Amino acid sequence: MFRYYLKLGLFSIRKNPVLSSLMVAAIAVGIGACMTILNIDYVMSGNPIPHRSDVLYHVQVDSWDPNDPYEDPDLPPEQVTYLDGHALWQAQAARRQVLSYKSSRVVQPAGDDERPFAALTRSTTSDFFAMFDTPFLYGGGWDASADNNEDYVVVIGREVNERVFGGRDSVGETIVLNNQPYRVMGVMDAWEPLPKFYDVNNGPFEEVEELFIPFSVSIANEMGSAGNTSCWKPAEGGWEGRLASECIWMQLWVELHGEREKEAYLAFLDGYAESQKAAGRFPRPVNNRLNNVTEWMDDREVVAEDVNVLLGIAVLFLIVCLLNTIGLLLAKVARRTGDISLRRALGASRRAVFAQYIVEAGMIGAAGGVLGIGMTWLGLQGIRGLYGELDFIARLVAMDWPIIFMAVGLAIVAALAAALYPTWRACRVHPASQLKAL
Amino acid sequence: MEFGPIWRALQRNKTSYVLIALQIAVTMAIMVNAINIIQERSEQMARPSGVDEANIFYLTSNIFDPEADVEAQIASDLDAMRNFPGVVDAIASNSVPLSGSGWSEGIRLEPDPNLESTGIGVFFADDHGINTFGLNLVAGRNFDPAEITWHDYESDTWPPLAIMTRAMVEELWPDEPYENAVGKTVFVHRTKPVQIIGVTERMQAAWNSWSGVERSMLVPEWRGSSFSRYVIRTEPGRRDEVMPQLEEMLAARFDNRIVRSVRTMEETRERSYLLDSSMVSILTFIVIVLTAITGLGIVGLASFSVARRTKQIGTRRALGATRPAILRYFMLENFLISTVGVVGGAIIAVGLNMWMVEAFGLQRIAWYLIPGAMLTLWFVGQVAVLGPARRATTVPPALATRSV
Incomplete structure (x- = not known):
């Protein structure tokens, strides 16, 4: 079934290419901004000597x-x-x-x-x-x-x-x-x-x-x-x-x-x-x-205050991007109540409808995450360009693997969280309620 | 007007609209606070240092031979630099404004260590100091060549004269005109008297984020150590040409030292404010991208809303609604959503600012930023909805008669 939902999801994404890419792009930009600042914060607040720091x-x-x-x-x-x-x-x-x-x-x-x-x-x-x-x-x-x-x-x-x-x-x-x-x-x-x-x-x-x-x-x-x-x-x-x-x-x-x-x-x-x-x-x-x-x-407050301010702003930025995604997903579901009620009338359980839409949202999230890694890389390059004259900056903007995995993970979780309410709305559609209109 | 019906129609599909209003609100909160930080940083960066920034550069002469006669070497270097073609003047000092590293002392009005002292940035210089930095002497006089002392490493003397900035003397005697400071005596190192012989209009200390950055003084002394900083002022426009020549000339004069850290005053300003200018760039970028995302979100949502209501639009058109009426409907609907958003945004923005003032010591937002951001987002919303709304007007009235 999972593969079938993947297929359905792809089909639905392709049916609305502009809207889908808008959702992917919004997630990617939000993840990119958040991850860029988080990466710098992570390096700045890192433990320089983990095995001996407590002695x-x-x-x-x-x-x-x-x-x-x-x-x-x-x-x-x-x-x-x-x-x-x-x-x-x-x-x-x-x-x-x-x-x-x-x-x-x-x-x-x-x-x-x-x-x-x-x-x-x-x-x-x-x-x-x-x-x-x-x-x-x-x-x-x-x-x-x-x-x-x-x-x-x-x-x-x-x-x-x-x-x-x-x-x-x-x-x-x-x-x-x-x-x-x-x-x-x-x-x-x-x-x-x-x-x-x-x-x-x-x-x-x-x-x-x-x-x-x-x-x-x-x-x-x-x-x-x-x-x-x-x-x-x-x-x-x-x-x-x-x-x-x-x-x-x-x-x-x-x-x-x-x-x-x-x-x-x-x-x-x-x-x-x-x-x-x-x-x-x-x-x-x-x-x-x-x-x-x-x-x-x-x-000594080693982490620069500017980074904390930026981190706060980046988190709010991600929230805006997620609100954007939720709104668009909702609109999408609202438009497809016909399809959903047809599926329900043909015997699909609520759980099945839920699975179908959550898989679709997960795909959008994964795409946003992968693109978000690229955005993070671009963001770090941009920061390096801005602060290039300070020698230590090059050491702060190296991307490391935990950050990359975190980016993809955060994107998928974010997209799923964003999809939860619209999906719940989708599976509440009554079978046959919309069929009359079709 | 049609506010009533539009408002009631909004209630039927609340969640999407609440979400977009929330998005507008958070966008506005970020926008207002980001612009607030941008303003604060820009104001700081705009402060003049008081020196002739365009034509000054400086370098470090590091004498590594413990046997060297440092005093003779500095005197001979100064002579050679002052006679170098293209050079207006040069001094041996310890630092330059905004460089981030310098010397500070506390000044007291009485020789009593229990009194509060006022911090001041120190620049050592001889009688060429004012000309080399390009300072504006607004009261009193310059140092006399005979007043310049050579600081012996073994002694702990302090020169009895100083030229201070106007900001410093106004800090010491807030109720008197700055000219009156000339001739007065203050105390440094707890008990050592210093007479103020001149006042300069402005010269910033070495640290741009220090609250006392406008307070500095010239002290008539050469201090011998293995590190000397030479400050050089060139004729207008000749800095870049003179810099490498002078470095080469100095490097060739003595074998027992190296010349390094050659830097212009302009670079120093850039480096000094690099964190601020980068912050401005990052925040500007964030505000633009964020506004664009919110705009695109409105476009997306409005397109859906139009697509979903195709039949209703057709019905309205069939019942006699004109195209402008359809257009107005969607524009007004967006205006209502935006209004809810920007009102909420104003509240969140002020709350966020109050927290940032508390947590990071940022300044309060200027009152006009709130209405400014409201107008901007109203405008963005209207522009964003224009495309989908125009498409809505093209729905033919005959659509109402078809079933799909």
């Missing part, structure tokens, strides 16, 4: 101005000072901890024809690679002894390896950064955490850095931050003054397993805050926070 915690301690909270309502600063970051890192009170900041270096390739180029750099401690489970093409990170000995070692990104070493396994070789030689420990493979959770202060969709250098080496070389720095009290002069200042410019993450470890670490942070109060710092009430990856992303 990685972002650390905040309130070292801010006694007169003003860092952020309303009474939130601690989103980064840490060198004083706090370094002391907490050195205490090693969690399973693992990583302290890092964003900076910049100039890479000077060997050979005279290659020009030096600037590369974004993360100055970080050794646990970075294991904690964040970074992929490696060759070699790996450095160990804790390199942090303590201020060893000139580096992990380079794939592109830098391509540019300086022609893509070969460069582990053990030397690369010159700001006139200083560093030994390559590893080459990182392509890694694109979206959002870039470990440092959302400098653009949550920015690319991962191309160079990773021991934190201690960068501090010894007086390499300042290339990211956001905020101070509530002006820093004294010079590098020592900067390190001793109340300016925040670093990110501290710790790895903790389970509630008990979290409680213990929070207690440790409270103790630390009290000790700082005793030393004359931390003028505000003790206010320490631990947020895991997903909590921290929500807290």
Whole structure:
């Protein structure tokens, strides 16, 4: 019977080509608009490190101005000072901890024809690679002894390896950064955490850095931050003054397993805050926070507000398209009451009539869904065209399979939902009621 | 008129018409709110930055040699740039308006850290700053070459002079004419005095979405670090020609640095407002497509309604109704449906706006958007129904006498 209904449906669709294509097009456009925005929202709110997101915690301690909270309502600063970051890192009170900041270096390739180029750099401690489970093409990170000995070692990104070493396994070789030689420990493979959770202060969709250098080496070389720095009290002069200042410019993450470890670490942070109060710092009430990856992303409102506004509008848009489809299907049924009552009079049950029309609506929905995938693709291309100048946009508009299936599914469900009332009306037609008019 | 009979006929097939009215209502709600956002963004984008945008570009000079004499290198670069053919003037600064990254400080009227401070964007510049940015000095004077200091990295001094924007001094002293600000002293870094020696008409800070974007100041200082931003103003129309030449010239001057991030002020404005301008494009597109879909929906529904009533139309014609009377019937019917739709739409639109004001801090809708959208949708409805209604007028009166 199902195949027969398919045939009947096709016949009916072909009988009203303009109207049917209007319904398909309306569904496709609505699905396309909705899916385009949903896709961007999905990528923006994605979990960048799903297998570890509940053991990685972002650390905040309130070292801010006694007169003003860092952020309303009474939130601690989103980064840490060198004083706090370094002391907490050195205490090693969690399973693992990583302290890092964003900076910049100039890479000077060997050979005279290659020009030096600037590369974004993360100055970080050794646990970075294991904690964040970074992929490696060759070699790996450095160990804790390199942090303590201020060893000139580096992990380079794939592109830098391509540019300086022609893509070969460069582990053990030397690369010159700001006139200083560093030994390559590893080459990182392509890694694109979206959002870039470990440092959302400098653009949550920015690319991962191309160079990773021991934190201690960068501090010894007086390499300042290339990211956001905020101070509530002006820093004294010079590098020592900067390190001793109340300016925040670093990110501290710790790895903790389970509630008990979290409680213990929070207690440790409270103790630390009290000790700082005793030393004359931390003028505000003790206010320490631990947020895991997903909590921290929500807290920072990584999903742009514009996307939320657009999502609301896109959903309303889809509703308009569905109303349109319901109206047209109803009109179609109203026109075919004659056919229906004839079928009923010849013995078709209500269920059979219902099945026939729901199959027809499903076909329209499926066609709208397939076309909707195309519309989504077009929509994403359009967005990419509009925002093309922002590098991260290309990373947000990649279409992925779950979205495609969701588009088709949503279209069919939407069309069926839209068809439900008209179909119900269709099977309520009394047998023979319309026959007289025929 | 025929409102009565049309209204009663509508009741007989309510659902379809309720649906189309609902569709018109939601369309109108989206239309009004989308246009509201478009207006808000367009107004923001229209604000002038106060600098000579068409002829300014800037670049970053990154000295990576720790042993370099940064002060001498900057002085020599500035000299070379100012004498370069096609260049009007150049300075070493930290940022440019709208670039998104910059320096801000808090200004207080008294040296008391417990007082509220007023945020201000900081641009370091020498006596060429006003000419390079193309600012309009409306009171006071420019810096004197002797007043420019070289900031030593080891010290924590702050220059005692500043030229502020009119918006800033009006924020500090709302009840006084801006000219009076010249000569007054305010405090930065809690206790360090700064005397205002001049007022510029306008210069936006680095962040376009900051509520204090119109507040900025020029500070007479060169700050030495491994990163310097050079701002260059060219003769009108020569920017694109000078840009690559100047970059090449600078790159060749010293081996121990790289020149990068060469960008025009126009590009900076575009990038700064990219999210806003894209939002405007997306919303415009949505409004157009949505109106088209609703229009097509009306066409579809009206065609059905005409097809279904062919016999009745024939009967009416046989009983003496003229073609214009048939046309008027369908036009009026659509007008009634649209009216229900746009009245509902006005209510939904205001409700949606109230929610958006609450949730996203958007502005309220301007009053005229509601009647504007009503008129538009009435018009779209009438145009959409015209085709099917005209077809209805071609039904021959003789049809009534046939059985099908």
